[in-house]
Amino acid sequence: MLAELSPLIAATSQWLTCAYPSGGGALASALCEVQARQAVTVAAWLRYPTPMDAALVHMAGPGGATRLDWLTGGTDGAETQDPDERAWRTWVDEVVASWAACLLTDPDLADxxxxxxAEGGPTAASVAEFRRLTAPDDxxxxxxxxxxxxxxxxxVADLHRDQLVERLRPGRALIA
Incomplete structure (x- = not known):
């Protein structure tokens, strides 16, 4: 399942770090990217919890960054002639980006x-794998x-926050 979601996770993480870049040098950029990737990974696993979900989004595509770019005042990739720039942007998932933004700005939601x-399912992971998301240091x-x-x-966070809160409602199974 991770292979199916890897283009979505990579593109959505890249969009977040382009839209909200680090202000520091190489180390700060790397730390910013790790935090974005952790948030996007958790959001993607919540959004697409089964191998079938992941396969479907891989086949259909996640939708792209156009609306997100409009919201943030960024370029939509159409302004550039670079096909590589336009290509990765088609793999950005708006809902996953919104959920990741919620996780990055709300420690309770991230936890x-x-x-x-971590509770289980096909994407069960250790809480420690997401330390930079849930317990960032200075x-x-x-x-x-x-x-x-x-x-x-x-x-960005407000676009789909209600869906994330509903997904994380106590007693609700992740896989419906």
Whole structure:
């Protein structure tokens, strides 16, 4: 299942780090990217919890970054003649980006989401795998200051926050 979601996770993480870049050097950029990737991974596993879900999104495609770009005032990739730039942007998943933005800006939601992933299912993971998402230290916070800023991410996070909150409602199974 991870292979099916890897293009979506990579593209959505790249979109987040392009839209909300690190202000520091190489180390800060790497730490920012790790935090984005952890948030996107958790969001993708919650959004597509079964191998069938992952296969379907892999076949149909996730939708692209156009609306997200419009919300954040960024380029939609159509303005560039570089086909590689346009290509990766088609793999951005708006719902996953929104959920990841929620996780990056709301520690309680991040803890609940990682706990839900750790509880079981085909994507069961250790809570420690997502430490930079759930327990960032000062260096992590400085590296991802824009990526974790609730006001800056609000337009993206608010798009699908209600769906994430419903998915994480106590007593609700991740796989329906």
């Amino acid at each position: 609940r989401a990682v706990g839900a992933i 260096t992590d916070r400085r590296a991802a200051a824009l990526l974790r800023h609730p006001d800056l991410l609000a337009p």
